[in-house]
Amino acid sequence: MPAPVVSIxxxxxxxxxxxxxxxxxxxxxxxxxxxxxxxxLDAQFNLTQSVLTQDEYDTILNSKKTVLKCFEPSPSxxxxxxxxxxxxxxxxxxxSRILRKFGNGDTARLDMIPGAFDLMKYSMIDDARQLKYAxxxxxxxxxxxxxxxDLIVLDCNPSSSFVTKCALxxxxxxxxxxxxxxxxxxxxxxxxxxxxHLNLNLSHMILINDVKRSNPMSQIELELRAHPKxxxxxxxxxxxxxxxxxxxxxxTGFATxxxxxxxxxxxxxxxxxxxxxSDRLGIR
Numbered sequence: 001m002p003a004p005v006v007s008i009x010x011x012x013x014x015x016x017x018x019x020x021x022x023x024x025x026x027x028x029x030x031x032x033x034x035x036x037x038x039x040x041l042d043a044q045f046n047l048t049q050s051v052l053t054q055d056e057y058d059t060i061l062n063s064k065k066t067v068l069k070c071f072e073p074s075p076s077x078x079x080x081x082x083x084x085x086x087x088x089x090x091x092x093x094x095x096s097r098i099l100r101k102f103g104n105g106d107t108a109r110l111d112m113i114p115g116a117f118d119l120m121k122y123s124m125i126d127d128a129r130q131l132k133y134a135x136x137x138x139x140x141x142x143x144x145x146x147x148x149x150d151l152i153v154l155d156c157n158p159s160s161s162f163v164t165k166c167a168l169x170x171x172x173x174x175x176x177x178x179x180x181x182x183x184x185x186x187x188x189x190x191x192x193x194x195x196x197h198l199n200l201n202l203s204h205m206i207l208i209n210d211v212k213r214s215n216p217m218s219q220i221e222l223e224l225r226a227h228p229k230x231x232x233x234x235x236x237x238x239x240x241x242x243x244x245x246x247x248x249x250x251x252t253g254f255a256t257x258x259x260x261x262x263x264x265x266x267x268x269x270x271x272x273x274x275x276x277x278s279d280r281l282g283i284r
Contacts, residue, residue, distance in 0.1 A: 002146035004281045007171040009156040009164065012187035016177040016209040018046045019245050021155035023255040026110060027267070028274035029100065032283055033108040034150035037096060040067055041167055042157040045115025051099060053252050057114065065095040066116035070141045071134040079121050082130040089141035092148055122162045135166055142170040151283060158187070160194055168194065173203045173281060179210050180220045188230065205280060206230060209239040237273040242266050
């Protein structure tokens, strides 16, 4: 059975997309002992920068094994052209980087296809035929990748761009992290509107992020959980505010690998959250 594909998306930035894509999915892979592929579809490639050093990323750029390989066989030297090919896309194993693994990785591992700023090219092209080349190529790439992994996670840019459209068209589920403010909640509403515009019926999960452990459930959260449309989609487990989850310029890697106050508590909390997500995805 093809693997589920989860887009991490909110139309507002700064809500914790990278936190979910990297740190929560790292725990899910480890807890469930599954093959998980992360694909960085954000031209700012924050996910990639969070877990790879600059030297590692420079090596990847030189080898041209970035997310652009998911959209066209070999990016054209012309920024406004998409290279067309009827040949099969590359095997995901050939362009991904192994981040973590058990043993030789045959049973369980965490892979990533790094992002690249050049992904911006698809926002600059207005030729529908060329964009269809890229869209069809990605669809073929995702089809074969779903046979090789137990879960694929797409870290999306907070916009209704061509790349976001491609992500959603290849997804089975969407997780929208939100902070308890009106702007990120509006962003979730816009994600639902985008489903309608694209005529997609996706399973939508909403994850409340960056709340304080010591605070009782706020009025905003109570109202949101009681909402007739969004309430049933909200995950029971939440992500609590933690310095370990904050971006740290001197640290590259996964938050759950860091040591510090409450690190064991954080791992337990994310473990419960990853189990809930696994249950909703049907991953056993």
